[in-house]
Amino acid sequence: MSSSAPPESTLYQKREPIFPRRVKGSFRTMKWWLLAAMLGVYYITPWIRWDRGPEMPDQAVLLDLASRRFFFFMIEIWPHEFYFVAGLLIMAGIGLFLFTSALGRVWCGYACPQTVWTDLFILVERWIEGDRNARVRLHHQKWNAEKVRKYGLKWVVWLLIGLATGGAWVFYFTDAPTLLQNLLNFSAPPVAYLTILFLTLTTFLFGGFFREQICIYACPWPRIQAAMMDEATLTIGYRDWRGEPRGKHRKGDDADQMGDCIDCMACVNVCPMGIDIRDGQQLACITCGLCIDACNDVMDRIGKPRDLIGYLALSDEVAERQGGTPISVWKHIFRPRTMVYTVIWGGIGIGLIAALFLRTDIDMSISPIRNPTYVVMSDGAVRNAYDIRLRNMHGAPRQFFLSVSDNPSVRLTVEGQSGLLVTVNPDEQLSQRVYLTAPSGTPPATGNQTPVRIWASVTGDTDRINSDTIFNGRAQ
Amino acid sequence: MKEDVATTGHSWDGIEEYDNPMPRWWLWTFYACIIWAVGYMFLFPAWPMIKSATPGLLGYSTRADVADEIAEFEARNDVWFQQLNQTELTEIAANTDLQRFATQAGGSVFRAQCSQCHGSGAAGVQASGYPNLLDDEWLWGGTIDDIHQTITYGIRNEEHMDARYSQMPAFGQDGLLAEEEIDQVVEYVLQMSGQQHDADLAQAGFEVYDLNCVACHGPDGGGDPFVGAPALNNAVWLYGGDAESIRETIYYSRWGVMPGFVNRLRPAEIRAVAAYVHQLGGGE
Numbered sequence: 001m002s003s004s005a006p007p008e009s010t011l012y013q014k015r016e017p018i019f020p021r022r023v024k025g026s027f028r029t030m031k032w033w034l035l036a037a038m039l040g041v042y043y044i045t046p047w048i049r050w051d052r053g054p055e056m057p058d059q060a061v062l063l064d065l066a067s068r069r070f071f072f073f074m075i076e077i078w079p080h081e082f083y084f085v086a087g088l089l090i091m092a093g094i095g096l097f098l099f100t101s102a103l104g105r106v107w108c109g110y111a112c113p114q115t116v117w118t119d120l121f122i123l124v125e126r127w128i129e130g131d132r133n134a135r136v137r138l139h140h141q142k143w144n145a146e147k148v149r150k151y152g153l154k155w156v157v158w159l160l161i162g163l164a165t166g167g168a169w170v171f172y173f174t175d176a177p178t179l180l181q182n183l184l185n186f187s188a189p190p191v192a193y194l195t196i197l198f199l200t201l202t203t204f205l206f207g208g209f210f211r212e213q214i215c216i217y218a219c220p221w222p223r224i225q226a227a228m229m230d231e232a233t234l235t236i237g238y239r240d241w242r243g244e245p246r247g248k249h250r251k252g253d254d255a256d257q258m259g260d261c262i263d264c265m266a267c268v269n270v271c272p273m274g275i276d277i278r279d280g281q282q283l284a285c286i287t288c289g290l291c292i293d294a295c296n297d298v299m300d301r302i303g304k305p306r307d308l309i310g311y312l313a314l315s316d317e318v319a320e321r322q323g324g325t326p327i328s329v330w331k332h333i334f335r336p337r338t339m340v341y342t343v344i345w346g347g348i349g350i351g352l353i354a355a356l357f358l359r360t361d362i363d364m365s366i367s368p369i370r371n372p373t374y375v376v377m378s379d380g381a382v383r384n385a386y387d388i389r390l391r392n393m394h395g396a397p398r399q400f401f402l403s404v405s406d407n408p409s410v411r412l413t414v415e416g417q418s419g420l421l422v423t424v425n426p427d428e429q430l431s432q433r434v435y436l437t438a439p440s441g442t443p444p445a446t447g448n449q450t451p452v453r454i455w456a457s458v459t460g461d462t463d464r465i466n467s468d469t470i471f472n473g474r475a476q
Numbered sequence: 477m478k479e480d481v482a483t484t485g486h487s488w489d490g491i492e493e494y495d496n497p498m499p500r501w502w503l504w505t506f507y508a509c510i511i512w513a514v515g516y517m518f519l520f521p522a523w524p525m526i527k528s529a530t531p532g533l534l535g536y537s538t539r540a541d542v543a544d545e546i547a548e549f550e551a552r553n554d555v556w557f558q559q560l561n562q563t564e565l566t567e568i569a570a571n572t573d574l575q576r577f578a579t580q581a582g583g584s585v586f587r588a589q590c591s592q593c594h595g596s597g598a599a600g601v602q603a604s605g606y607p608n609l610l611d612d613e614w615l616w617g618g619t620i621d622d623i624h625q626t627i628t629y630g631i632r633n634e635e636h637m638d639a640r641y642s643q644m645p646a647f648g649q650d651g652l653l654a655e656e657e658i659d660q661v662v663e664y665v666l667q668m669s670g671q672q673h674d675a676d677l678a679q680a681g682f683e684v685y686d687l688n689c690v691a692c693h694g695p696d697g698g699g700d701p702f703v704g705a706p707a708l709n710n711a712v713w714l715y716g717g718d719a720e721s722i723r724e725t726i727y728y729s730r731w732g733v734m735p736g737f738v739n740r741l742r743p744a745e746i747r748a749v750a751a752y753v754h755q756l757g758g759g760e
Contacts, residue, residue: 102522371596371597372595374610377612377712378711379710380711380712433757
């Protein structure tokens, strides 16, 4: 070791703050509309009412975790129908593959919550502190009354947005108006407050302070996306064969030798990720299109054609360099790879819709009791016991008539009662012990295993369901 | 950049090691952990002593937590147990919630106290003479009151006067019957229960049965739950229904013993077990 003081650590590197400049253009407009639509859906959905009858909250979209039911307008999902949720998750995954293979990171640039809330937070920041130059100045300014006032106001607004975010989330899980009332008079369950607190803080920190660092360091998706994209994928690129050599076009420059890029840094200044798209494709790019808007604006002003920066595919680059024209956007979007994804995606979707219409709102499952497998009665008859689980996914109580088919010698009895009717309350399931008895000497009683089918038919309705099980005889 | 960082001075095959300082956030976390640990040491049980450990200023103890939880659940169950004590045994089934509690509580007591002999599924063990509680033959009656009485005081339980008690003579061992008389009565019992038998021997066996067995087992072999005599004219056998087993029963007699639970379980727990056994499917 040398005796001199060690150099300062470079492992601890401070973040370079980014101050995206305001931009106008078609992508920016589309992003504003998408932001409004997505936040609108998120904040309003729990407040849509839907008549669910007495004893149930009249909420259109409700994730009732306590009683394990998911309500989505007229659709009601029970735990055993979780394949609907699994199917939707698979569709979401394949949908992400589809969009990424066609259009690159459109999810990141337009729909990811991190992007949406960061956009909103930057909007607030601009309203309070002004555009890029004013914000840079304020950032480097020493703390004074103006800075305290502006930063304080900004943080308060961010916290309010965070509060609304966390607040909206909890309303999906219980009756929204009741919960709001309880939240306001401090009688809501602690988990509601904790959830709101957690989401308020994460929204505040992620949208206000971490911003692009989440996308670059925390999010796994940029690492996965490379596998979803190929050379025909549309992504944002800089046409360097048109732009280079770049320069300010000062007097004395030979204009014919210069490219279209005037090195105005507009594309860099508007980028929320703080990158220079002219360096080529890079991990940090979320393909939000703001650099396209900024550059097109400049191109219009200096009288050059648009799309120096634009959506292009690597496969187009070769042709364009030789003076050709790019293939149309639609040909990039509709190609075999995306068609395969679309077919799988749509197939699952059609399957789910079909399952939704084909499902019954009654269900039965049978568990034979195997301890012991059979009991011999005093008259020599052999009896098996079964636990039958009956589900009534219907808003009214239902009476099930239980019977056994195909084996005339086997008799069904219901534990604890003389009849064969079992009533199940609305939206509930009931476990009922039943017995099957085969008289002495009959084939099921003397045989080993006899298949039997148990039926449950709803009284006053045509609905009936059956389930197959096994009757154990004495020959074991 | 990297070149500014000193190395540790070590070199392995030309590979050197940078002497980088910790990231600042890492150090802060480390210092916070030390402060936390010191506080924890005083607030919670930490230092091992010879027989115990320092109790900690907060007085926290996992044992006390468990005891509290057990007490909490017992307090919640007590309401139900009281209701169980105050309800007629025959009325329990009419109260759905009470019946559910009784069968759940009784089931757990059964698995702890009764399953050693009667099996976790209550099917008994025939070879050892532990009765099957699922079928419809009851030595001492299968009403819930009968079952309750049996559980409370037991069978041939010397410790309690109210225990059910019956005694079948050992006809062979004690010389009450001759070998050939036993052979005859075995065939007669086989005939009564509808099994393969020797008709001539069975005919002779009727005389033997009529003189020696009818008092308890009845003229038609229907048994008598009042004295705990099993029915012989059906398919359920406690010790086996083949000729060999029946012969052994007559020769040596059988004495099943069951402990009384009056001093082992609380009254409400006995009532719960009675309700559980009664609803197993064989209750009368």
